[in-house]
Amino acid sequence: MSHTNRPPRLAPGPDEPFDVNVDDASFEKLAQWRELYGDIVNVTPRVRKSQALVLNNPEHVKHVLIGNHRNYAKGVGFERVKMLLGNGIIVSDGDFWRSQRRMIQPVFHRKIIASQAAMMQACNEVKLHDWQAKAASGTVIDITTEMSSLALEVILRSLFSDDLDELIEREGANPFSMLVEDVTRDLKMAMRFRALTRHVADVMARRRAEKRIEHDFLSLLMETRDKDTLQPMSDKALIDEVMTIIVAGHETTAGTLNWAWYLLSQDERVEQLVHAEVDSLGRSSQFDDLGALSYTRQVIDETLRLYPPVWLFSRKAIAEDELPHESGAIRVPAGADIFLCPYLLHRDARYWQDPEAFLPERFDEQNSKQRNRHAYYPFSLGSRRCIGEFFSMVDMQLHLGLLAQHIRLKHVPGEPVMIEPHINLRSRHSIMMLPVAR
Ligand code: HEM
Numbered sequence: 001m002s003h004t005n006r007p008p009r010l011a012p013g014p015d016e017p018f019d020v021n022v023d024d025a026s027f028e029k030l031a032q033w034r035e036l037y038g039d040i041v042n043v044t045p046r047v048r049k050s051q052a053l054v055l056n057n058p059e060h061v062k063h064v065l066i067g068n069h070r071n072y073a074k075g076v077g078f079e080r081v082k083m084l085l086g087n088g089i090i091v092s093d094g095d096f097w098r099s100q101r102r103m104i105q106p107v108f109h110r111k112i113i114a115s116q117a118a119m120m121q122a123c124n125e126v127k128l129h130d131w132q133a134k135a136a137s138g139t140v141i142d143i144t145t146e147m148s149s150l151a152l153e154v155i156l157r158s159l160f161s162d163d164l165d166e167l168i169e170r171e172g173a174n175p176f177s178m179l180v181e182d183v184t185r186d187l188k189m190a191m192r193f194r195a196l197t198r199h200v201a202d203v204m205a206r207r208r209a210e211k212r213i214e215h216d217f218l219s220l221l222m223e224t225r226d227k228d229t230l231q232p233m234s235d236k237a238l239i240d241e242v243m244t245i246i247v248a249g250h251e252t253t254a255g256t257l258n259w260a261w262y263l264l265s266q267d268e269r270v271e272q273l274v275h276a277e278v279d280s281l282g283r284s285s286q287f288d289d290l291g292a293l294s295y296t297r298q299v300i301d302e303t304l305r306l307y308p309p310v311w312l313f314s315r316k317a318i319a320e321d322e323l324p325h326e327s328g329a330i331r332v333p334a335g336a337d338i339f340l341c342p343y344l345l346h347r348d349a350r351y352w353q354d355p356e357a358f359l360p361e362r363f364d365e366q367n368s369k370q371r372n373r374h375a376y377y378p379f380s381l382g383s384r385r386c387i388g389e390f391f392s393m394v395d396m397q398l399h400l401g402l403l404a405q406h407i408r409l410k411h412v413p414g415e416p417v418m419i420e421p422h423i424n425l426r427s428r429h430s431i432m433m434l435p436v437a438r
Pocket residue numbers: 089090091101155244245248249250252253256308309310313314377378379380383384385386387388389391392
């Protein structure tokens with residue numbers, strides 16, 4: 001509600017019309033506008049129909065994602081994701097989303113993730129042996145692609161278990177590897193990716209014919225029931241959710257590990273603290289050790305602060321609303337496009353001391369108490385918060401926990417290390433590393 005009696009007004013913003021998007025131009029504009037116009041930036045559309053508001057204040061992020069979240073549906077950009085994922089849980093809204101989320105939530109239960117830790121670690125052990133051989137022969141690795149294929153393998157095995165090996169054998173190669181090889185996310189790529197749904201349908205059909213239930217995400221999704229209607233998901237919904245989990249779980253985790261290894265290679269102090277922690281375990285890290293890997297966890301938290309994979313996302317205001325502001329309430333017109341930019345808020349000097357510095361200690365128990373909770377949201381906040389957060393944390397902690405015990409990665413200078421702010425915040429060029437045994 002308004003702090004004054006004045007009617008809510010529109011926020012200030014640039015005169016030039018502009019359509020905010022997940023691209024380089026928007027990335028630059030958003031940072032400039034925050035300096036010029038502050039917490040709420042009002043952007044007149046160029047081609048689109050609706051006004052856009054960019055929110056740079058944690059209170060407003062909280063309002064949209066938590067306080068009044070029912071008034072905010074998925075927004076701009078999700079049409080594009082829809083081509084890739086159908087009506088999966090990332091894009092769906094309203095009653096259908098609610099019902100899907102309720103059915104999928106138990107699939108991501110802590111106990112289930114715990115049961116997948118051994119599979120994650122087996123994937124990491126293969127990677128470790130490979131890096132040890134490369135360290136011995138002095139072979140440089142492309143860590144960006146390595147993390148992409150590892151994250152893909154983990155997510156595919158969490159869904160399909162050993163049916164993945166059968167699929168690879170039948171097809172002669174992993175058809176889902178296109179996600180690693182083809183980094184474009186355009187219409188052509190979306191069509192090629194959608195064609196992969198037949199493999200998901202195939203695995204489902206085989207399991208049904210063999211009356212086989214595995215302890216993996218796919219079988220759990222096939223078995224889950226709506227708690228009111230007791231109905232399973234339709235096959236179309238099942239396939240959309242599987243494709244959603246693959247895409248949502250792959251590039252985000254891959255990108256985070258890519259940046260984490262890069263940041264570690266640039267900071268001997270932090271690297272040594274990670275080494276001290278992982279060495280103190282005295283064995284390969286397992287699910288039960290994750291509590292002891294708290295500094296490693298802080299490294300991941302800090303990586304996600306500096307390089308949040310989902311650097312920009314959107315909502316659409318359903319009805320008119322207002323945002324509290326010290327100079328009087330700001331009007332949110334019905335239909336307005338809302339843009340939230342974790343990247344900018346995560347580096348905002350009002351909420352972070354020395355925001356550009358890599359300081360994992362910000363996330364230790366003591367410092368965490370002083371943090372503004374809503375100035376950090378790599379996994380979003382509220383009821384639509386990432387469902388895979390715990391899965392990806394376990395995956396990433398186990399990865400660093402094991403690999404850093406045996407290997408250091410030394411950055412090999414080459415192409416400049418730059419961010420590429422597209423759908424995900426990737427590195428523009430592959431980052432090259434020399435593995436060194438430790
Ligand atoms: C570092 C890793 C990850 C990051 C930073 C991340 C980030 C996010 C963010 C910001 C959202 C909210 C998007 C929005 O509301 O517009 C989201 C939603 C989602 N994420 Fe993640 N994610 C990660 C890993 C994963 C993994 C591993 C999975 C699956 C195994 C996953 C599955 C999902 C799903 C299904 C949603 C939609 C939830 C809903 O709308 O109800 N994510 N994620």
